Amino acid sequence: MPFTIAIDGPAAAGKGTISKAVAAHFGFAHLDTGLLYRAVGRKVLEGAKAVTAAQTLEAEDLQSGDLRTPEVAQAASKVAAIPDVRAALVDFQRAFALRSGGAVLDGRDIGTVICPQADTKLFVTASAEVRARRRYDELAANDLADNYETVLADVKERDARDMGRADAPLKPAADAVLIDTSDLSIESAIAAAIAAIDARR
Ligand code: C5P
Secondary structure (H helix, E strand, O other): OOOEEEEEOOOOOOHHHHHHHHHHHHOOEEEEOHHHHHHHHHHHHOOOOHHHHHHOOOHHHHHOOOOOOHHHHHHHHHHOOOHHHHHHHHHHHHHHHOOOOOEEEEEOOHHHHHOOOOOEEEEEEOOHHHHHHHHHHHHHHOOOOOOHHHHHHHHHHHHHHHHHOOOOOOOOOOOOEEEEOOOOOHHHHHHHHHHHHHOOO
16 A cells, blocks of 8 residues: 555645645655645636536646635635535545555545545644734735735634534544644744654654
């Protein structure tokens, strides 16, 4: 079996950065599963039905257009609460995890639902305030910024929806290693993730 690393956690905790660095370090493929939900969310904003959008999702939907806007993020977290949307995306994610050479998948339910047999599970988190500050800086750098308070409210609203949904809610797997990045530099957070993975290889 190829080696699978599951990285879950709330928005802007550092999952994406850590996942990319870990994948590069081990030479593994990386799938940001949030992009799947964002692509479905964007199609819904364009008038599509959520379940149909999920069932007909294509690779190019993950590349085209801007999937990183706050509007698309909110739409993504809404469609992500629909069980048939989640079900439509399971096979693609599991097939990706089985790629020979190893894979890193990051999202909300990778360690709990998509890859419960993952070799290493990390749960990357940080305080809502720290995450909102990071997201604000990221948006500002791309000229997409609202004010900080709006970004914080947005982060908290998405957290509540992701943790509160009945199907595959955001939570750490029982055997996940917790990494709180609130007070960690990017380099330290990446080093902590690699150390946790090395301990299980
Ligand atoms: O990670 P990202 O912020 O791009 O994810 C966008 C939204 O997609 C999340 O707020 C969440 O509702 C949903 N999502 C999910 N399960 C995943 C990945 C993302 O429900 N595995």
